[in-house]
Amino acid sequence: MQQLIGQLSPKRSPNLGNFRLQHLNTTDECRSEATTDKQNTEVKYLHDMATMSRMSFYWCFLLCACLGVACVACVCVWSSQWRGGFAWDSSARQFNWHPVLMVSGLVVLYGYGAVLYRVPLTWGGDKRPWKLAHAGLMLLALLLSIVGLCAVFQVHSAKQIPALYSIHSWVGICTVALFAMQWVVGFGGFLLPCSPVSLRVVLKPLHVWLGASILTLSIAACISGINENLIFNLKGTVNGTQPYSSLPPEAVFANSLGVLIVVFGLVVLRILSNRNWERPEPGIQDAVYRPLLQEENE
Numbered sequence: 001m002q003q004l005i006g007q008l009s010p011k012r013s014p015n016l017g018n019f020r021l022q023h024l025n026t027t028d029e030c031r032s033e034a035t036t037d038k039q040n041t042e043v044k045y046l047h048d049m050a051t052m053s054r055m056s057f058y059w060c061f062l063l064c065a066c067l068g069v070a071c072v073a074c075v076c077v078w079s080s081q082w083r084g085g086f087a088w089d090s091s092a093r094q095f096n097w098h099p100v101l102m103v104s105g106l107v108v109l110y111g112y113g114a115v116l117y118r119v120p121l122t123w124g125g126d127k128r129p130w131k132l133a134h135a136g137l138m139l140l141a142l143l144l145s146i147v148g149l150c151a152v153f154q155v156h157s158a159k160q161i162p163a164l165y166s167i168h169s170w171v172g173i174c175t176v177a178l179f180a181m182q183w184v185v186g187f188g189g190f191l192l193p194c195s196p197v198s199l200r201v202v203l204k205p206l207h208v209w210l211g212a213s214i215l216t217l218s219i220a221a222c223i224s225g226i227n228e229n230l231i232f233n234l235k236g237t238v239n240g241t242q243p244y245s246s247l248p249p250e251a252v253f254a255n256s257l258g259v260l261i262v263v264f265g266l267v268v269l270r271i272l273s274n275r276n277w278e279r280p281e282p283g284i285q286d287a288v289y290r291p292l293l294q295e296e297n298e
C-alpha cells in the first residue's frame, strides 16, 4: 500500500493533481485486509475526483483561451471599424494602437502567462522550460504594453494634451510600473543562479498575490479607458456622432468588450484561486537551484 501511495503521490503522478492522500494511515491500516479494501476504494475515489478536477480545469482553460481571443478580436474590430484603423504618425489612428496593445499585452497575454503553470501537461517533467515560457510570455506582455503606452504618450505630446491627468492614466501607469517591477524581481528571484532558496520561498506567495493584483488593476484600467474613450468620442451633435447616452452601436460594442475583458479576468482569477489546480510543488530540498541548462536527471 505504501508503494501504491508512493506511486500516487502528487509528485510522481501529476494526474492526481493536488488530491493528497495524507488521511490514509500508511502504517497501522496496511496490516489488515479489510482496511486495504477500504483504502483501495478511497484511492479509486480520489482518482475519480482528480480526473473530474482535471476535466473541469480543461473546460475552464478552454473558456479562458476563447475569451482571450475574443477580447483581442473585439478591440481590433472596434479600433478599425469605428475609430479609423491604425497608423504610427501621431494622429488619432496612432492612438488606436493603445487599446489594442494594452488589451493584448497586459490582459490577454498576461492572463495566459499567469495560468500556464496550472496546465497539468506542464507538471510531468522538468519545470525549467515552463519557467522560461512563463517569463518569456510575461516579457512579451510587458513589451507590448510599453509600446502601447508609447503610442498614447506620443499622440498626447504631439497634440499638447497634458500627460497623466486622468484616473485611468494613474491606474494604468501604476499597473505597468508594478508589472515591470514584478518581472524584474521574479527574474532575479526565480531564474538567476545566485538567488537563495530562502528568498524564493519568501518571494513566491508575494509573487502570486501581486500577479493576481496586477491583472485586477489592468482590467480596471481597461474599463476606465474604454469608458473615457467613449465619452470623448461619442459627443452627439458636436462631431456628428450619436451621444454615448443614446447607446449607439459603437457604445454597445465597446461596452461588450469591457464585459468580455471582465469575464476573461474572472476566469483567470478562478483558475489561479483553485488549490486543486495548483502545480504540485516538490519538497523544499528539491527547490535547490539547478542551472537552467543542466539536465533534470543530473
Ligand code: HEM
Pocket: 098, 099, 102, 103, 106, 107, 149, 152, 153, 156, 157, 162, 163, 164, 165, 166, 167, 168, 169, 170, 171, 172, 173, 175, 176, 217, 218, 219, 221, 222, 223, 224, 225, 226, 227, 228, 229, 232
Ligand atoms: C491595462 C490597460 C491600460 C493601461 C495600463 C493604460 C494606460 C494609460 C496611460 C498611462 C495613459 C496616459 C497617457 C498620457 O498621459 O499621455 C493612457 C491614456 C489613455 N488611455 Fe489607456 N491604458 C490601458 C487601456 C486602455 C484601453 C483599453 C482604452 C480604451 C480605449 C484606453 C484609453 C485611453 C485614453 C482615451 C487615454 C487618453 C486620456 C487619458 O490620458 O486618460 N486605455 N492610458
